[in-house]
Amino acid sequence: MRTADLVMAIAMAFLSIALMWKSAELPIGWIPEEGPGGGAFPFWLSTGMLVCSIWIILRWIRRTSPPSRSSEPYMDKGSLVLFLIGAGALTAMVGSIHIIGVYGAIPLFLIFYMRVIGNHSWLMTTCLAVITPVVTFFFFEIALKITLPKGLTEPLFYPLYDMFL
Template identity: 45%
Template sequence: MRRAEITTAGVLALLSIYMMWKSTELQIGYIRGSGPGGGFWPFWLSAIMLLCTVLIAINGVRRKSPPSQTDEPFLDGFALKNLVFVGGALVAFLLLISVVGMHIAIFLFLIYYVGFLGRHSFVVTASLAIGVPIAFFFFFDGLMRIPMPTGMAFTNPLYDVLYGLIY
């Protein structure tokens, strides 16, 4: 566990540094009269992630975190099964985005994850599966003006209704 914790922190630290470097291709500072530059949020979120990974690695090396104090294996049978179920669902989610769009893919993923894997009630599952994609739509497409992928043409009537609400 300790080795896995430190290794994961190292990999995430390298990814954070890479994302910080890539975000400097855009302006990372505040642009007078316009607001934060295009690289502002990616840069600073990556910097925060880098700081967190350094702290995790330090705690792992000093054996201050619970995972670094145990001799248990990183992945036992139960954890491996969960990794396959969740990892497979994430791969399916990513493949579905180009077919049915981001929001419907989120809807389907939440039904699987919350309802099937989490075994939550129908009310909780339906509330999250319907509410989260709608909130994402209004946040990204409406408020931020960042359109998410809508998939193939058969999903357009649904999006036409939602776009009618914000434009």
């Protein structure tokens, strides 16, 4: 936990510097007749972030904040595995939306999550993997008229468009 606190604070300090540099692309000073420049607001707030990060690091050195005193692990092995599987599966799902579309990615994600993490029966898994995309389609595409990305599967939806839209 102690190391993680420091690593996060340092990472955030670097992020603050990057944001300061980025916001300085627009004028950050006073422009006569116009008031503060467009970059001033984000610039000074990023400076605020940097000051806070340094403050957090100082507190870490002096061991005055609870995480900087904690000797517990930031994540034990079980949590780390759960986190990696969860975040990894989500990343894979969002990535695959670009290729096979939402209606390909949703069932795959559900099957993976329910079978591998949840150990649910195939019957349960299949039911949800079929129902969820159907409900999503009717709610978003038909009711809300929001077209979700379909990637390669786009041609499969032409008959459905003809039917419902």
